[in-house]
Amino acid sequence: MFRVDLTKIEGVEDFPCPKCGTFISPDDLTKKVYTLLSIEGNDNNPTNMVLQCNKCKSILNLDGFGI
Numbered sequence: 001m002f003r004v005d006l007t008k009i010e011g012v013e014d015f016p017c018p019k020c021g022t023f024i025s026p027d028d029l030t031k032k033v034y035t036l037l038s039i040e041g042n043d044n045n046p047t048n049m050v051l052q053c054n055k056c057k058s059i060l061n062l063d064g065f066g067i
Ligand SMILES: [Zn+2]
Pocket: 017, 018, 019, 020, 021, 022, 053, 054, 055, 056, 057, 058
């Protein structure tokens, strides 16, 4: 599992997958590039998200929402 700290990323728009470099946008509701595995908080104000890159199947644990 990869841990991604969104506070270290410029903006929260999107970020490259740590393994394959595919750009993933947490706000992308089409879910073409990733699969949402779990979410804490609510949809409008998530505190933590776990998703899987659809390209390389890496599990990404996103921290740092709402800071
Ligand atoms: Zn990937």
